Amino acid sequence: MLKFKFLLWMFTQLLKRQIRNNPDCAKYVAGKTLVFQIRTVSGVGRYYVIRDGAIRSIGGLTATPQFTLTFRDAVKGFAILSARESQAAFLRGLGNKDLVISGDFREVMWFQGLTAFLQPPKVVSPYNRTAF
16 A cells, blocks of 8 residues: 555656656646546545646545546555556556546546656667678
């Protein structure tokens, strides 16, 4: 459970860095107001507030999120959120009920766009010109 809680906290730090250092990400969140939470069925979680071009997170749950990502347990949540192939992991989690998404799906789609800024840039390996 500790890894799950740390991942949720670290998610905020990574987004803050992207907003600060990536003008496209800063433009993406500018003017957006959103409250969402990521939690487990047992109630462990964190909620996030995006407002005025900034993000902050608070430990615990909020009564009025615009959407909620609910994981079966902390182990499943950590596995899905930290998977290399995040989109495939989310779809598998939805399919076998390890993840339930509730709330405004337009905001969920916007959030998916935000998480795209966290993906590492694709590295193109240089062409190998050796004969062997």
